[in-house]
Amino acid sequence: MKQLDIKTKHGHLFTCNKCNKFHFEFNQMAIDFSSLKIVENFYSYLKTIDGNEFERINRNTQYHRKIQIPFPNTTIKLVLSQTDLSEIKTLIENFISKYKKSEFENQMIKKLSQVSVKQLN
Numbered sequence: 001m002k003q004l005d006i007k008t009k010h011g012h013l014f015t016c017n018k019c020n021k022f023h024f025e026f027n028q029m030a031i032d033f034s035s036l037k038i039v040e041n042f043y044s045y046l047k048t049i050d051g052n053e054f055e056r057i058n059r060n061t062q063y064h065r066k067i068q069i070p071f072p073n074t075t076i077k078l079v080l081s082q083t084d085l086s087e088i089k090t091l092i093e094n095f096i097s098k099y100k101k102s103e104f105e106n107q108m109i110k111k112l113s114q115v116s117v118k119q120l121n
Contacts, residue, residue: 002102004095010084011091013039015099026088029078036099043092051082 005014011026022033024042033039051067058066065079080088 002106004099004102006091006095006098008087008091011087013091013095024092026084026091036096039092040096043089043096046085046089046092049085051080051085055082 003015003017006012011024013022013024015021016023022036022039024031024033024039033042049067049069054067058068063079065081065084067080067082067085069078069080071077
């Protein structure tokens, strides 16, 4: 796995060559993802969230951040503001884009190397 490290003001998403996981950190929260596909699934889910609707539904709660995303099979939920949600989406979108570009470039280099080896033989 090629080392990749993307940051925003409050967030950080990076690859780890030691454990081969994708580490996502935002404010005081951290999530480890085991594959890019899971990162992409999380991003797809975040894109479906209507922050305005969550804020409307939860406007009378005592939470400061009105967008609440529960984690399945736990009592944990991620609480976000509109700004937080937007920043997380941007962070993950940039990470996925750069990761895929990096993977594509690595594949092209491998193919060019194979062609070069064949030409030498």
